[in-house]
Amino acid sequence: MPLSKAQLLAWFGKLDTVYAAQKEYLTALDAAIGDADHGINMNRGYGKVMEKLPDVADKDIGTILKTVGMTLMSSVGGASGPLYGTFWMKAGMLFGGKEELGAADFARLVAAGVDGILQRGRPARGDKTMYDFWAPVLDVVNARAAAGDDVAAMVAAALPVGEQALADTIPLQARKGRASYLGERSIGHQDPGATSSCYMLQTLRDVLG
Numbered sequence: 001m002p003l004s005k006a007q008l009l010a011w012f013g014k015l016d017t018v019y020a021a022q023k024e025y026l027t028a029l030d031a032a033i034g035d036a037d038h039g040i041n042m043n044r045g046y047g048k049v050m051e052k053l054p055d056v057a058d059k060d061i062g063t064i065l066k067t068v069g070m071t072l073m074s075s076v077g078g079a080s081g082p083l084y085g086t087f088w089m090k091a092g093m094l095f096g097g098k099e100e101l102g103a104a105d106f107a108r109l110v111a112a113g114v115d116g117i118l119q120r121g122r123p124a125r126g127d128k129t130m131y132d133f134w135a136p137v138l139d140v141v142n143a144r145a146a147a148g149d150d151v152a153a154m155v156a157a158a159l160p161v162g163e164q165a166l167a168d169t170i171p172l173q174a175r176k177g178r179a180s181y182l183g184e185r186s187i188g189h190q191d192p193g194a195t196s197s198c199y200m201l202q203t204l205r206d207v208l209g
């Protein structure tokens, strides 16, 4: 089954609810190794996305994704706004005129989004960032797309790998962003951005289920 526009919009709606519910938790994670604003940032950003989406809900998927990206970019300061903003803007550029996303489209969405994170933040694997969640997830998505999985099967296969990758950020020492200033004291804490990224995939699984 392809990912319909209605499911895509439901995904953003659910993400807004999840970031509101997890605002304190994400901020507590960021308090340990950053500046205690990640939950506030995500909650504010998706609140603004919810204000903007009704204007473009009947437009093509490219327009919807670009609107999400531009809204996050302009409403969220710091590192995560430009990183997630670029994720969605890059993905949106692929889907002008599209009304649904097939399995190959979904793999291209994730690849373009992750490429946006790479271009914007220049993270490497093991730097303790959201990229440590996305790099192995993208590998699974690409492998499952090549094997002919549909979107739900790809997400189901990628999620446990992503959840393990999220837990694996705990022993890492941060080498990007404010957390890197802590040096070895960043070890032992789960990365906030990898956590908010994991919510993206968990929420999509819930929408598809």
Ligand SMILES: Nc1ncnc2c1ncn2[C@@H]1O[C@H](COP(=O)(O)OP(=O)(O)OP(=O)(O)O)[C@@H](O)[C@H]1O
Binding pocket: 030, 034, 035, 037, 038, 041, 042, 077, 078, 079, 080, 081, 083, 117, 120, 121, 122, 123, 128, 129, 130, 131, 176, 177, 178, 179, 191, 192, 193, 194
């Ligand atoms: N250069 C980077 N590349 C990829 N991800 C990054 C980078 N810098 C920070 N991040 C991600 O952003 C998250 C922090 O997002 P937040 O909303 O708290 O923005 P911030 O306070 O401006 O960030 P930071 O304190 O890391 O500069 C980190 O947990 C990490 O996952």
Ligand SMILES: [Mg+2]
Binding pocket: 030, 034, 035, 036, 037, 038, 078
């Ligand atoms: Mg922060």
